[in-house]
Amino acid sequence: MMEEEYQLDYFRDHGLIRKICTSCANPFWTRDPGRVVCGDAPCESYTFIGHPVFDPHTVPEMREAFLSFFERHGHTRLERYPVAARWRDDIYLTIASIADFQPFVTSGLVPPPANPLTISQPCIRLNDLDSVGRSGRHLTLFEMMAHHAFNSQERVIYWKDETVAFCDEFLASIGADLTKISYKEHPWFGGGNAGPSLEVLIGGLEVATLVFMNLGREKTTETPVILDGDPYYPMKTRIVDTGYGLERFVWASQGSPTIYDAIFPTLIDSLIHEIHLEEFLSTQEYAHILALNAKYSGLVDIQGSSLLQMRKRMAYTIGVSFEDLQKVIVPFEKLYTIADHTRCLAYMLGDCIVPSNVREGYLARLVLRRTLRTMYELGIKTDLADLIEMQVKASGDQTFEQSTDVIREIVHNEVDRYRQTLQRGSRIIQKLASAYRKKNRSIPVAELITLYDSHGISPEMVRDIATQEGSEVELPDNFYSMVAGLHAQADSEREIPLEKYRDQVAGLPPTKKLYYEQTDDIEFDAGVIDFFDGYVILDQTLFYPEGGGQPADTGLLITTEGMIRVENTFQLGEVILHQTRGSVLYRGERVKGKIDEERRRSLMRHHTATHLLLRAAKDVLGTHIHQAGAQKGSESSRLDIRHYKHITPEEILRIEVLANQMVTEDSLISIKWEERTKAEQKYGFELYQGGVPPGKEIRVVRVNRDVEACAGTHCRSTGEVGVIKIIRIEHVQDGIERIEFAAGTAAIYYLQHLEGFLFEAAKAVSVQPENLPTTVQRFFTEWKEQRKEIGRLQKRIADLEIAHLETGKVGEVPVAVKTMIGTPSELVTIATGFAERGGVAVLLSGNERVHVVVASGNPKVHAVAIVQRVCQVLGGKGGGTSVLAQGSGSRIEFLDKALEEGRAAILGELNAG
RNA sequence: GGGCUGGUAGAUCAGCGGAAGAUCGCACCGUUCGCAACGGUGAGGCCGCGGGUUCAACCCCCGCCCAGUCCA
Numbered sequence: 001m002m003e004e005e006y007q008l009d010y011f012r013d014h015g016l017i018r019k020i021c022t023s024c025a026n027p028f029w030t031r032d033p034g035r036v037v038c039g040d041a042p043c044e045s046y047t048f049i050g051h052p053v054f055d056p057h058t059v060p061e062m063r064e065a066f067l068s069f070f071e072r073h074g075h076t077r078l079e080r081y082p083v084a085a086r087w088r089d090d091i092y093l094t095i096a097s098i099a100d101f102q103p104f105v106t107s108g109l110v111p112p113p114a115n116p117l118t119i120s121q122p123c124i125r126l127n128d129l130d131s132v133g134r135s136g137r138h139l140t141l142f143e144m145m146a147h148h149a150f151n152s153q154e155r156v157i158y159w160k161d162e163t164v165a166f167c168d169e170f171l172a173s174i175g176a177d178l179t180k181i182s183y184k185e186h187p188w189f190g191g192g193n194a195g196p197s198l199e200v201l202i203g204g205l206e207v208a209t210l211v212f213m214n215l216g217r218e219k220t221t222e223t224p225v226i227l228d229g230d231p232y233y234p235m236k237t238r239i240v241d242t243g244y245g246l247e248r249f250v251w252a253s254q255g256s257p258t259i260y261d262a263i264f265p266t267l268i269d270s271l272i273h274e275i276h277l278e279e280f281l282s283t284q285e286y287a288h289i290l291a292l293n294a295k296y297s298g299l300v301d302i303q304g305s306s307l308l309q310m311r312k313r314m315a316y317t318i319g320v321s322f323e324d325l326q327k328v329i330v331p332f333e334k335l336y337t338i339a340d341h342t343r344c345l346a347y348m349l350g351d352c353i354v355p356s357n358v359r360e361g362y363l364a365r366l367v368l369r370r371t372l373r374t375m376y377e378l379g380i381k382t383d384l385a386d387l388i389e390m391q392v393k394a395s396g397d398q399t400f401e402q403s404t405d406v407i408r409e410i411v412h413n414e415v416d417r418y419r420q421t422l423q424r425g426s427r428i429i430q431k432l433a434s435a436y437r438k439k440n441r442s443i444p445v446a447e448l449i450t451l452y453d454s455h456g457i458s459p460e461m462v463r464d465i466a467t468q469e470g471s472e473v474e475l476p477d478n479f480y481s482m483v484a485g486l487h488a489q490a491d492s493e494r495e496i497p498l499e500k501y502r503d504q505v506a507g508l509p510p511t512k513k514l515y516y517e518q519t520d521d522i523e524f525d526a527g528v529i530d531f532f533d534g535y536v537i538l539d540q541t542l543f544y545p546e547g548g549g550q551p552a553d554t555g556l557l558i559t560t561e562g563m564i565r566v567e568n569t570f571q572l573g574e575v576i577l578h579q580t581r582g583s584v585l586y587r588g589e590r591v592k593g594k595i596d597e598e599r600r601r602s603l604m605r606h607h608t609a610t611h612l613l614l615r616a617a618k619d620v621l622g623t624h625i626h627q628a629g630a631q632k633g634s635e636s637s638r639l640d641i642r643h644y645k646h647i648t649p650e651e652i653l654r655i656e657v658l659a660n661q662m663v664t665e666d667s668l669i670s671i672k673w674e675e676r677t678k679a680e681q682k683y684g685f686e687l688y689q690g691g692v693p694p695g696k697e698i699r700v701v702r703v704n705r706d707v708e709a710c711a712g713t714h715c716r717s718t719g720e721v722g723v724i725k726i727i728r729i730e731h732v733q734d735g736i737e738r739i740e741f742a743a744g745t746a747a748i749y750y751l752q753h754l755e756g757f758l759f760e761a762a763k764a765v766s767v768q769p770e771n772l773p774t775t776v777q778r779f780f781t782e783w784k785e786q787r788k789e790i791g792r793l794q795k796r797i798a799d800l801e802i803a804h805l806e807t808g809k810v811g812e813v814p815v816a817v818k819t820m821i822g823t824p825s826e827l828v829t830i831a832t833g834f835a836e837r838g839g840v841a842v843l844l845s846g847n848e849r850v851h852v853v854v855a856s857g858n859p860k861v862h863a864v865a866i867v868q869r870v871c872q873v874l875g876g877k878g879g880g881t882s883v884l885a886q887g888s889g890s891r892i893e894f895l896d897k898a899l900e901e902g903r904a905a906i907l908g909e910l911n912a913g
Numbered sequence: 914g915g916g917c918u919g920g921u922a923g924a925u926c927a928g929c930g931g932a933a934g935a936u937c938g939c940a941c942c943g944u945u946c947g948c949a950a951c952g953g954u955g956a957g958g959c960c961g962c963g964g965g966u967u968c969a970a971c972c973c974c975c976g977c978c979c980a981g982u983c984c985a
Binding site for chain 1: 914916917918919925926930931932959967968969978979980981982983984985
């Protein structure tokens with residue numbers, strides 16, 4: 001980045017001078033001629049601790065000070081966006097204030113909601129998770145106070161000088177001494193954009209970053225700037241992207257040891273009490289350690305692996321033993337972690353994220369479980385839901401959509417579930433440990449990987465428990481990368497079948513989409529624009545292409561020659577392709593199109609019904625209900641929703657009734673194109689249920705109380721949907737429930753189908769359908785009882801049979817070789833009973849196949865040997881154990897010969913020994 | 914979205930091709946003034962569901978359902 005970028009008139013006019021940091025060699029601007037270092041970590045330690053650089057502010061006071069300052073200076077104040085980035089499909093969580101305006105506002109496609117604007121945006125970043133609580137400054141959730149100006153070629157709002165002027169003025173307004181501020185030059189790039197940037201430093205702390213985004217990766221005719229090997233081109237929109245860390249401002253205004261002490265005073269106080277850490281605070285020695293640790297913690301960058309080294313260096317720096325430092329610091333770090341994580345969770349859950357094992361839900365669960373682990377380690381018994389509720393209250397519950405009751409329920413669910421996982425885990429480990437102890441081996445790494453990957457048990461936990469059990473564990477340093485290796489298999493790239501035609505259609509005029517204007521029509525006239533490989537492109541069409549979970553229309557194209565079947569319809573760019581088979585069309589030819597009416601009407605009913613069901617589910621289950629996917633069909637459709645527990649049968653009934661009530665209200669469905677930003681401000685991000693559509697304008701579909709951005713075809717009024725019948729609820733994956741349903745005539749067909757089963761089943765047991773449940777119940781119970789009775793009878797028959805089963809004796813050994821009537825299992829019972837009295841039995845039975853059972857009560861006689869010889873005669877096979885063997889053969893005509901063979905075999909065995 | 918692990922008695926789990934087992938819990942009997950403990954006896958299983966292979970499947974193969982878990 002070029003040096004001239006930072007040569008601002010403002011700096012010159014206000015007496016700021018450019019210097020080079022003697023520590024890191026980076027350039028910075030300051031009013032203080034004596035300053036030699038840039039003021040950033042690690043060049044300078046925290047000097048504001050104990051010596052605040054701003055007038056004292058609480059979090060709400062500071063936020064208000066900032067927002068109202070910029071409001072006074074011509075900015076429009078915006079409400080914060082949710083921490084779940086629902087308007088984007090490339091990130092799960094809002095990571096910066098500028099993320100609110102990506103990608104459409106920043107690209108210049110959509111005008112910003114206000115210009116210039118100011119906002120205080122809560123952001124969640126989980127990449128520094130290990131540093132949270134330890135560094136004294138890292139947070140999982142922080143509020144980025146910002147003012148943004150979007151400069152277009154037509155309209156320039158302001159640029160660098162004004163931005164720096166605002167910064168100075170704002171800092172002065174909260175009591176900063178401007179001579180203590182330094183502006184460090186810091187070229188910025190990330191997320192495909194770049195530009196010059198200034199870091200604002202005071203008291204050794206970076207409190208804000210002023211980014212002047214003017215470069216992008218999108219290729220233009222202008223000369224690119226090369227950054228980190230990549231070319232960046234000047235952008236049409238130049239954006240002032242500032243970020244003032246709210247929590248850091250509050251911290252610097254209070255000069256407390258850590259950022260956590262500044263922003264969570266109440267929560268930390270109560271936790272300190274709970275685990276009796278006051279003694280550390282009241283002892284002068286410990287208080288001293290804490291203060292020094294805080295001061296120097298800014299200097300060190302924490303990486304998980306080098307933590308130990310860092311801590312040793314820190315102990316050396318502040319002149320205490322490593323052990324003493326650990327003893328004091330560790331509990332506080334954990335405390336801070338809990339304070340931070342619970343606020344992060346308050347925002348995640350408050351903004352309707354549902355914990356699960358996928359997407360942002362997974363991140364919520366990750367943070368929640370981390371919090372629980374830390375609480376267990378510290379011995380904190382307080383209900384996590386209480387802590388989170390405190391954070392919700394502290395942040396102001398009106399900022400959250402989710403009700404506190406639901407948040408509490410979700411947390412309790414998660415706590416329960418985690419406890420169960422841990423219990424299950426320790427049982428598995430104990431079993432494993434004792435198994436390996438018996439083998440006198442240590443638990444191999446392969447087992448650890450399985451435990452972690454499949455059961456969520458950390459290797460540390462395995463080591464702890466296994467050690468208690470007296471077993472050894474091999475735990476390699478690169479354990480987690482070994483696990484990662486397991487998942488490293490690259491997912492095969494999915495081929496998009498139409499991609500090869502993209503260039504071919506690029507030059508064609510966009511197809512006019514009649515299906516949006518003439519929603520009720522089924523016939524249209526059109527001219528053929530192009531034809532290739534069976535794909536027809538028309539100047540206009542009623543055929544709806546596959547999209548938004550709605551399948552494509554099928555139908556006919558009628559020419560002067562005849563009729564052509566349209567089997568599928570796709571959209572490629574702005575052109576719609578009709579897939580046909582077995583005919584040829586010519587450019588310029590006129591055709592008449594006719595879509596399959598019944599199919600289309602059914603799809604429309606199902607699509608509108610999807611919106612109604614989503615609304616109904618939201619009413620019944622809570623505001624967090626959000627569509628996770630949908631597939632419409634003409635016979636039945638599916639709606640996947642995010643929810644934190646299984647939907648109960650009662651809830652299903654209520655949702656169904658509610659949806660059908662909205663049908664009977666027969667309200668008109670309104671569809672109109674609205675400007676994206678305006679629609680977002682008007683309806684909120686609940687608009688985006690089926691993904692985020694591209695473009696400046698979005699198609700807003702209002703069905704009863706449901707408002708969504710949707711590209712599908714819909715009925716004219718809810719009444720046209722007809723009856724909505726939920727067919728089943730499926731649990732697709734953790735946190736996602738699938739509602740399968742039918743609408744209109746399809747629902748009637750389904751009910752008739754269902755009734756068919758009922759009548760058939762009732763007929764089979766000869767009862768009225770309403771008696772079916774009790775009858776089936778009775779039959780099942782009776783069946784079980786009779787099965788037991790049969791067992792008892794078999795045993796009695798066996799006893800009777802055994803009494804006169806003997807067909808002879810070989811020496812002292814009673815022998816029974818005979819045919820009898822009975823199932824193989826009966827034969828087994830009888831033969832075994834005979835063998836228990838020291839005898840040897842060979843029993844045969846059967847009509848089409850001969851079953852052979854041999855039981856031996858004599859150690860000389862091996863049952864398998866006998867059964868094999870007998871079965872061979874019968875043309876079959878068999879096997880078993882030395883005392884009981886079974887087999888069969890198909891050659892009934894050799895029955896007598898088989899009996900003969902059995903006798904001979906026994907004789908042979910007994911005489912041999 | 915991609916993996917992995919598991920589903921056997923009320924609970925926790927063995928078994929893993931040749932008649933369904935253990936421990937705890939439960940019921941009853943004994944011991945006891947009574948309880949606990951102990952001894953004895955017993956009840957309790959569509960071995961998740963549906964196909965297939967086999968003389969024979971809880972066990973092997975395929976599909977499905979359910980639960981858990983890791984990664985993106």
